[in-house]
Amino acid sequence: MIRPQWEWALDDAEGRRLxxxxxxxxTAQYDAEQWLxxxxxxxxxxxxxxxxLLHDGTQATPAVELRVP
Incomplete structure (x- = not known):
């Protein structure tokens, strides 16, 4: 059985992947979002x-900005 993979790609201020x-x-989108x-x-x-958020290597949702207020 192949399980779906969800992972976060993190970008710097220049848009480059860290x-x-x-x-x-x-294995679940909910778990990935909760972790973030x-x-x-x-x-x-x-x-x-x-x-x-990447789902099996493809971006699945809009990017999330990580800004400290």
């Missing part, structure tokens, strides 16, 4: 300004 940090791979909700401040703190 190699680190690497996000976990999830818990960790977005930490990701923003290391230079991520945008997160894109």
């Amino acid at each position: 190699e680190a940090p690497v996000t976990p791979v999830f 909700g818990e960790h977005w401040r930490e990701l923003a703190g290391v230079g991520a300004v945008r997160a894109r």
Whole structure:
């Protein structure tokens, strides 16, 4: 059985994909979104300004801006 894979691609201010940090791979969209909700401040703190949710390698939702108010 092949399980769907959901993961976050993190971009810097120039729009380049960050190699680190690497996000976990999830089997459900809900779990991926919940994880981002818990960790977005930490990701923003290391230079991520945008997160894109990928489903089996294809962007599945609009990008999420990671801005600390």
